Amino acid sequence: MPMQSVRPESDxxxxxxxxxxxxxxxxxLVLxxxxxxxxxxxxxxxxxxxxPEESLNAGTRSLTP
Structure with missing residues (x-):
C-alpha cells in the first residue's frame, strides 16, 4: 500500500x-x-x-545665583 501525503497535491x-x-x-497589514x-x-x-519643567532643566547649571 503506497503512503499517502498529509496534504493532497491539488491543495x-x-x-x-x-x-x-x-x-x-x-x-x-502590519505596515x-x-x-x-x-x-x-x-x-x-x-x-x-x-x-515637568524641572526635569527638563535638571542637567543644566544656572549662571545666576
Whole structure:
C-alpha cells in the first residue's frame, strides 16, 4: 500500500508566489497599521509624554545665583 501525503497535491501551493502570499498580506497589514498609527499620532495635538519643567532643566547649571 503506497503512503499517502498529509496534504493532497491539488491543495498544495504550486508557485513560490502562492507560498509567499500569506506573509505578504500579514506584512502589509502590519505596515498599514503602523502608518495609520503614526498618522493618527501626528494629527492629534496631545503629547504622549509630558515632562515637568524641572526635569527638563535638571542637567543644566544656572549662571545666576
Amino acid at each position: 498544495a501551493p504550486h508557485s513560490p508566489a502562492d507560498r509567499l502570499k500569506p506573509m505578504l498580506y500579514a506584512s502589509a 498599514g497599521g503602523a502608518v495609520a498609527t503614526y498618522a493618527w499620532l501626528e494629527a492629534s495635538d496631545t503629547d504622549l509624554i509630558v515632562l
